[in-house]
Amino acid sequence: RIRKAMAPKASTKPPFFAWVAAFCGACLLFANHYYRDSMGALQMQLEKDMPMSPLWFGLLNSFYYFPNVFMPIVMGILQDIYPAINILILTTGIAAFCQIGVGIGCQMRSVPVLIASRAASGLFYEAVDMGTIPITVPIFKERFSLLSGITNGFLRVGSVSNFALSPFLYSRFNLQTAIWTASVVGATAFVFSLLMRLSLLKVPVPTKNATEIKQSEGDYNSSERPWFFSIFKERLVNASTLPKSFWMFVAVGFSVYTALAPLYSVGSGLLQRRYRLTTQLADALIVLPEVMIAISSPIIGFYADGWGVRVRVIRMSISALLFAPVFLGMAVIPHTSSMVPYIGLTLLGCFWSGFNAIFWGLVGEFCSSKSQIGISIGILGCALNVGPSVILVIIGLMQQGLSPWLADVLTLLLFCILSIVGGSISFLLLTGLTEDPQGEEIEVLIDNTTDKKSQGITSEGSIEERQKNYKSFE
Helix, strand or coil: CHHHHHCCCCCCCCCHHHHHHHHHHHHHHHHHHHHHCHHHHCHHHHHHHCCCCHHHHHHHHHHHHHHHHCHHHHHHHHHHHCCHHHHHHHHHHHHHHHHHHHHHHHHCCCHHHHHHHHHHHHHHHHHHHHHCHHHHHHHHHHHHHHHHHHHHHHHHHHHHHHHHHHHHHHHHCCHHHHHHHHHHHHHCHHHHHHHHHHHHCCCCCCCCCHHHHHHHHCCCCHHHCCCHHHHHHHHHHHHHHCCHHHHHHHHHHHHHHHHHCCHHHHHHHHHHHHHCCCHHHHHHHHCHHHHHHHHHHHHHHHHHCCCCHHHHHHHHHHHHHHHHHHHHHHHHCCCCCCCHHHHHHHHHHHHHHHHHHHHHHHHHHHCCCHHHHHHHHHHHHHHHHHHHHHHHHHHHHHHHHCCHHHHHHHHHHHHHHHHHHHHHHHHHHHHHCCCECCECHHHHHHHHCCCHHHHCCECCECHHHHHHHHHHHC
16 A cells, blocks of 8 residues: 555646647536526426426426436446547437427427427436546546536536526526527537547547556457447446445445435425525525535645545545535424525535535546446446436425425435435445555556566556656655
């Protein structure tokens, strides 16, 4: 472990065009999240104008999240096999057509068309969100916490912009204008993916060593390469070799995001029912945590790159556990207390800012296992959407069969329990950090630098440079 900590690393300062590509990726995520939250910002309006029952609204969101139970894995495997940026372009292009279909469904006032188009676009939501990570992790390496902070800031601004603009467009014009705006903004993700591709043409590609090429391409020549489904099956089997710490990290994300992500879909309606707030005020409170995340994520990410993995995990655990008393307080304090939603959402924003910045910064540590980076990111993306897909249906059923007051209280208590589970697993994750999050890979890489013939030039610099720097460190 001491050797791992002291092993020298070559300078990994990203070139200028890498930052340009990252900026395009951040704008892509802005567009994706503006479209994602369009339904949550207009829940009451959709139920009134389409018309749509609370159960159908829950299904509308559940159908959007449910495909992400498996699609990010498909996306990850494709990005492990083919150029990751090309797969991202293809995905955003197909998603753009589906997003335009949502606008058409709203224009026709057709609930089936709206739900079908929304579900089709949901096939690519998390795949697009996670699709930039396998591209940026190898380039940014030690600055990934900063990069994730910046991109998280952009995507949160997308959510904030939607919650601010959609109710305004509805009040000034109509429901169709608000939904069409979200659909067009979401479709611009395709344009930004193309610009990202052009920027990456100017960025040097990290060199793979012989071991990485073998892991990436398998034990066969290009002329003998099996067809896609055989490779897909092989990659799924190989995913079982990912370290235990990775799976625990996924469990943390599953629990916490199951508690937090549904707020964007049902939170506005909950605040309007429980605290008698106007639509504009409820939407403003829901996006308050987003504003705080957008502002704080780059700052926290900048400093988090200098923290050790163990320190970051501890701070992530504390942030997750602090969600629980907030949700519990909102559930048990009488809804006549006018300050409860303001205090509750402010505290959620504080704790969420810390958790979000640290969690996504750790993705570069726990999900960058050599040639399995794509499927690692895909598994994480699936886990983050399994919970919201299920819980939105449960919340819809509770709202349909119970009184509004009881349904809202049970929803908040459910969020409280999930937060406790996520924070507890995060603390247990510390027990798995006796080794590097990527298992023995760093140790193997250091040992192999003495074998000049088999290793040649690694992505971390030449063997001679690393040996010289290592002796200087000792």
